[in-house]
Amino acid sequence: MKPLQGKVALITGSGRGIGKAIALKFASQGCDIIVNYFRRREAAEQTAEEVRKLGVRVEVVKANVGDPEKIGELFDAVGKSFGHLDIFISNAASGVGRPIMEIDEKAWDWTLDINAKALLLCAQRAAPLMEGRNGKIVSISSLGSKFVWPTYAAVGISKAALEAVTRYLAIEFIPKGIAVNAVSASAVETEALKFYIKEGLVKDVKQTTPVGRMVTPEDVANVVYFLCSEEAGMIRGQTIIVDGGTSVAPWASVIEKGEG
C-alpha cells in the first residue's frame, strides 16, 4: 500500500509549475488530488490527466483564490466530492511586478489577496474538513519575503505576510491536530521564471546557486511531501528554504560551484 492511499490533497494553482509537481508527487504516493486553477483550463486538464494515470482519483476545480466567494465554492466542491481533506497546499500565486512608487491600491490588493489572504481564508475552510485526520497545510513562499529583487516588492511583501499567517496558523491549529508549515524557494525553473528572465530581472541563476544548478519544481515538491509526513510532525510554523544554498552565500558567484 502506498503511504498516502485513501488521503485527499487540494493543491491551489496546480495546473503548472510547482503546484503541478506537488500534485504529481502526492499522486505518485497514492493520494487523491484536487487540481485547482484560475486562468488556464488546458494546463489543469493536462495535470489531471497525468495524475489520473498514476491510478488515483482526481477532480479539477476552477477558482480564483483571491476571491473569498470562490474560495467558498472551491471548498464546497471538495466537501461534496470527497467529504474530507487531509492535505492543503496553498500554492497559487500572482502578482504585479512594479517599482514601489507604481504600486497602487489595486495592485497591492490583487497581490496580497491571492498570495496571503487566500491562505487564511482557505485554512479556515480546510480545518473542518480535516477534523480527526491529522491534517497538513503547507504554503509556498519565496525568498522575496526576506530579500529584495527589482519590481518584486508587492510579491515579496505578500510572501512575508504569507509566512506570518503560516506561523499563526501553525500554533492555533495544534489543538485541531493540523500541522502547518511553509516552503520557500529561490528562482525555480517554471514558466513564471521565464517571464522574469525575459524582463531581465533574473539572470545567471546558476552562477548564484552554490549547488550549481537551478531549483526545480520537483525539488520543492519533495520538501512539501516531507512536511506532510508524520516524520516531520515536530516541525511547526517553519519556513523551510529550498534554494541550493543561495540565501546563505551572498557571494556565490565567486565561490566554487557543485556539479548540479
Place this chain on the structure above:
Amino acid sequence: MTVEEQVKEIVSKIAHIDKSIISREATFKEMKADSLDVVQALVAVEEKFDIEIPDEEAQKFRNFGDFVDFVAREAAKKKG
C-alpha cells in the same frame, strides 16, 4: 444592452477608463489599461457572461473589438 455595451461598461469601470475612448479599434495599451486591468476585466466578463476566456485566446486579441467579438461568440454558444 448589447454585448459590446456591457463589455465596455465593465472595462470602463475596472480600468477607470472613460467610455468615450473605448472603441472597437482601440488597443488596451492605447486605452492605458495595464496587464492587471486586462486580467481583471477578463475575469469580470467571464463572470458576467458565464463563459471562459482562456489566456491563450486573450493573447490573440488585437483590440477591444476582438475582445467583444470573442465574448459575443462564446455567449451565443452558451445560450445554444
